[in-house]
Amino acid sequence: MDTADHPVQNLSVVVRQQTFNDAAEIDRLMGLGFSSSHSGRNIWRLREGEVLDELCLVAEAEAGHLLGSIRYWPITIADKPSILLGPLAVDPAVRGRGIGVQLVRQSLERALSGPWHWCFISGEPNYYLKFGFSPVTYEDVSLPAHIEEERLHMLALSSATPEDMPPKPWPVLSMHSFPKEAK
């Protein structure tokens, strides 16, 4: 398993890839971070099928006790294999100490060496700018269901070829909306 120790403002936290055994702890963090209606939000229309295991990280304080979780799903953006960042949640008891930043930075580092062209997110308007994301509008993308425009952001990953992209708006779709060979 790929692990890395990162002191996060007076906490000793190991950031590592999530495993099957983390499911209950991740559910607990989601319950602390989001309202019960969260999984009914329109962004979940893009989260179909399995997560991308290699990008899903957890911040672990001690064996079996998680302080944060970030997950990714595969999507397509104008037919290009891409990723959807989130949900991201950090235990309220340890927020503001850098765990969220570590989870985003380390997972994006992994994503940069992958085959994905773009990273898309529906997130807090100001949180993701420091990672290089740019706000996008409905002139840039189309979505399967409406999401507040101020939450929409994109980041070009290493495989992105902006010069080969079709005219906007680019459709953002769950990877599972496409036949297998489109992956």
Ligand SMILES: CC(C)(COP(=O)(O)OP(=O)(O)OC[C@H]1O[C@@H](n2cnc3c(N)ncnc32)[C@H](O)[C@@H]1OP(=O)(O)O)[C@@H](O)C(=O)NCCC(=O)NCCS
């Ligand atoms: C958002 C969240 C993941 C941040 O995690 P965290 O570990 O507290 O964040 P970090 O300590 O790494 O980063 C703190 C920085 O993020 C900023 N920040 C924290 N929450 C923010 C928010 N909701 N919107 C914008 N900025 C935010 C802080 O102001 C701070 O900025 P600074 O570094 O310039 O001072 C956490 O608050 C959380 O789980 N919230 C509930 C679930 C949620 O909203 N998830 C994100 C959905 S997009």
